[in-house]
Amino acid sequence: xxxxxxxxxxxxxxxxxxxxxxxxxxxxxxxxxxxxxxxxxxxxxxxxxxxxxxxxxxxxxxxxxxxxxxxxxxxxxxxxxxxxxxxxxxxxxxxxxxxxxxxxxxxxxxxxxxxxxxxxxxxxxxxxxxxxxxxxxxxxxxxxxxxxxxxxxxxxxxxxxxxxxxxxxxxxxxxxxxxxxxxxxxxxxxxxxxxx
Amino acid sequence: xxxxxxxxxxxxxxxxxxxxxxxxxxxxxxxxxxxxxxxxxxxxxxxxxxxxxxxxxxxxxxxxxxxxxxxxxxxxxxxxxxxxxxxxxxxxxxxxxxxxxxxxxxxxxxxxxxxxxxxxxxxxxxxxxxxxxxxxxxxxxxxxxxxxxxxxxxxxxxxxxxx
Numbered sequence: 001x002x003x004x005x006x007x008x009x010x011x012x013x014x015x016x017x018x019x020x021x022x023x024x025x026x027x028x029x030x031x032x033x034x035x036x037x038x039x040x041x042x043x044x045x046x047x048x049x050x051x052x053x054x055x056x057x058x059x060x061x062x063x064x065x066x067x068x069x070x071x072x073x074x075x076x077x078x079x080x081x082x083x084x085x086x087x088x089x090x091x092x093x094x095x096x097x098x099x100x101x102x103x104x105x106x107x108x109x110x111x112x113x114x115x116x117x118x119x120x121x122x123x124x125x126x127x128x129x130x131x132x133x134x135x136x137x138x139x140x141x142x143x144x145x146x147x148x149x150x151x152x153x154x155x156x157x158x159x160x161x162x163x164x165x166x167x168x169x170x171x172x173x174x175x176x177x178x179x180x181x182x183x184x185x186x187x188x189x190x191x192x193x194x195x196x
Numbered sequence: 197x198x199x200x201x202x203x204x205x206x207x208x209x210x211x212x213x214x215x216x217x218x219x220x221x222x223x224x225x226x227x228x229x230x231x232x233x234x235x236x237x238x239x240x241x242x243x244x245x246x247x248x249x250x251x252x253x254x255x256x257x258x259x260x261x262x263x264x265x266x267x268x269x270x271x272x273x274x275x276x277x278x279x280x281x282x283x284x285x286x287x288x289x290x291x292x293x294x295x296x297x298x299x300x301x302x303x304x305x306x307x308x309x310x311x312x313x314x315x316x317x318x319x320x321x322x323x324x325x326x327x328x329x330x331x332x333x334x335x336x337x338x339x340x341x342x343x344x345x346x347x348x349x350x351x352x353x354x355x356x357x358x359x
Contacts, residue, residue, distance in 0.1 A: 003201055003236040012236045040356060042253045047261075056261060061253040064356060067348035075235070075257070091264040095234030178357035185353050193346035 003095075010071045013188050014095055015181075018120050019102035020112035021053070021081030024141040027171040028102060029058050029078055032181065035174065036062055054080040057092050064185075074185060081116065090123045098135035098188040100180055102171075103158055105140050105148035110157055117158040135187030138166040139180045200333045202298055204230075204238050208332040215324045216241040222317040225305040230325060232299055235260035249304070259292055259302055280318075284311065293318055295325045298333070 003012045017025040026046070033044045042061035049055050057077050064072040079089040101120065103113040121131045138159060140151045155166050165183055169176025204212055216228045216239055226246040230239045235257040242249060249255070263281060270278040281292040291303045291314050301322055303314050 003232055003234065003238075004203060005205075005236070005238060008237075014234055036356065043251045045254045045258065056265070059254065059257045062356075064349060065352045067352065068345050070345070072349055072352070073253075075253070087268055088265070091261065091268060094264065095232075182353050182357045186350060189346050189349050189353075193343055 004070075008071075009069055010073060012073045012075060013097040013185075013192075014075045014077065015098045015100065015184055015188065016092055016096045017076065017078040017100045017102055018089075018116065019081055019139075020104060020109060020116040021083070023081060023102045023104040023109070023113075023116075024169070024171040025078040025081060025102045026052075026054055026058050028100070028139075028141075028169075028177050028180070029060050029076055031171055031174045031177045032062065032076065033060050035178075039063075040065070053082065054078055055085070056080065056088050076181075083115070083119075086119065086123070089119070090126060093123055093127060096129075096134065097191075098137075098184040100137055100139055100184050101158065102139045102141050102169075103154050105142045105151075105154060106145050107147055107149055110149065110154070113154060114157045135184055135191055136164055137180055137184045137187065138164050139169045139171075139176060140166055141169045141171050141176075143168045143175070144170045144172075200298070200335050202232055202238060202329050202332050203334045204329070204332050208328055209239065211328050212239045212325060213241065215321050215328070219303070219317055219321045223303060223305060223314045224309040225303045225314060227302075227304040228321075229256065229302040229304075230295065230299055230329075231256045231260055231302060233260055233264065233297075238299065255302075259290070260300065263292055263294070263300055280315070282311070282315075289314070291315060291318055293322050295322050296329055299325065299329050301325060 017028055019025055040063045045059040047056035057079060060076045062074045077092050079092045124131055140154050151166060151168060155162060167176045167180045171177050212230055219228050220241050220243050227242050227249045229237055231237055237252050237256045240252060266278050266281055279294060283290045287307055289305050293301050295301050301318060303318050305314050
């Protein structure tokens with residue numbers, strides 16, 4: 001859950017970008033880092049291998065600004081997507097407030113999308129969290145791929161009940177990146193507001 | 197989400213600040229921080245003589261990640277936990293110790309502060325901080341923010357990320 005630091009008058013939220021390897025989670029964060037003004041962001045930390053595959057996580061703090069005297073900050077994380085890094089993925093989910101699931105639109109990644117969603121469900125369950133109970137938005141990334149699958153087909157695999165919002169994106173040039181982040185942030189804020 | 201959070205304010209915050217200030221004085225360390233396990237800074241103190249610290253957000257995130265990975269390793273090896281983390285370089289050192297299940301104490305020191313002293317006073321501080329943080333626990337769902345805050349924050353989202 002969010003951390004409210006009354007002494008420093010800060011409210012912090014943790015948002016995690018999840019999804020299969022190479023779906024564009026880090027690319028989302030890099031775009032946010034490039035576009036957000038200097039005074040509204042912290043350092044971007046990437047724990048990656050030499051070929052730029054995320055090894056542990058990427059991290060970017062974004063300052064929303066001050067509301068009612070409280071500085072509001074979103075901590076954005078990515079997880080490593082590759083299957084064998086599951087131990088690391090599980091750790092990053094601790095204390096998560098909201099999730100962006102970044103799916104790959106390529107036909108040969110459809111199964112990887114489904115497996116990653118199942119893995120997310122299993123890892124959340126280890127913290128006693130149901131997928132249905134956490135703010136979650138979907139992003140169908142790489143919409144510019146020539147053989148990109150229809151969004152409905154991707155959603156049918158990762159969200160068969162079609163209950164989650166889904167955003168089309170081309171994260172390499174920023175299309176859909178802010179829309180997705182805004183949507184999950186709003187859900188996170190709404191959830192905390194309804195708890196009060 | 198499910199685990200409780202530490203809400204340090206008022207008397208509890210003052211007490212934790214006092215423990216960290218004492219710890220700085222006793223160890224001769226540069227910076228001391230109390231973090232939650234998610235990587236958020238709850239309290240931090242800096243020695244007056246020390247240069248500005250690196251970005252605290254990044255520092256806290258990396259240390260919390262490191263501590264989480266260390267605990268996962270301990271469990272894989274059949275240990276209930278590894279109690280402390282110690283990194284030492286030519287000039288700087290970093291010591292982290294668990295404060296109960298939900299927080300971490302971090303001491304960053306240079307080579308003028310003996311490691312033995314850092315560990316000794318660090319462990320003493322943990323005992324005090326464990327009591328303080330236990331008293332400051334709140335259950336999930338009880339830390340609500342009001343609708344006015346929600347509306348204000350939503351407007352800022354539009355300003356930062358566009359309509």
